[in-house]
Amino acid sequence: EVQLVESGGGLVQPGGSLRLSCAASGFTLSGYWMTWVRQAPGKGLEWVANIKQDGSVKYYVDSVKGRFTISRDNAKNSFYLQMNSLTAEDTAVYYCARWYDSSGYYFIDYWGQGTLVTVSS
């Protein structure tokens, strides 16, 4: 059974840093693009970042470029989101998820349950 479990969320002060982890099980992590998606309280979903199977390619939404870094360790079946220079606008539930390639057509097929990041003094 495919499972994605986030950890590392919590309360952090503005300007601070946090590292989120996503532990994957039930599939071979190295075979998939992976992603972080966030949802601010009462708001919609926002794509944050993607990372290619071998970690060689990464993409970010403009609002986090230069502050967030997505990475992965396939040997540990985990991938990560390092978040620096956090602001109140980064307060959200962060979901890790898997992109599935259906003959060149991509979509998210599995989601974690989310971890809450609160940026507040």
Next chain:
Amino acid sequence: QTVVTQEPAFSVSPGGTVTLTCGLSSGSVSTSHHPSWYHQTPGQAPRTLIYRISVRSSGVPDRFSGSILGNKAALTITGAQADDESDYYCVLYMGSGIWVFGGGTKLTVL
């Protein structure tokens, strides 16, 4: 920057049919945007509904269908049920590795 548009809210009667759409502030949605649909109830993680425009994810009832209608991706619920009350999101690929979710549609069944 191109915005992905969805109706903020929609209402449907039990047993009724409703079509939610996913468009672009500039241009038309096509297969190159890889449109897919997700739904989410309060406090829960999103779940996948439709991908590849019209393919239902595993376990999704056949009352859910996807299509391209005019210049938008569309999600149609035929024979809506009470537990279809949810937030519905689409996501589109914008090129250069960038994906954008629509703002979501809050569907009420009453």
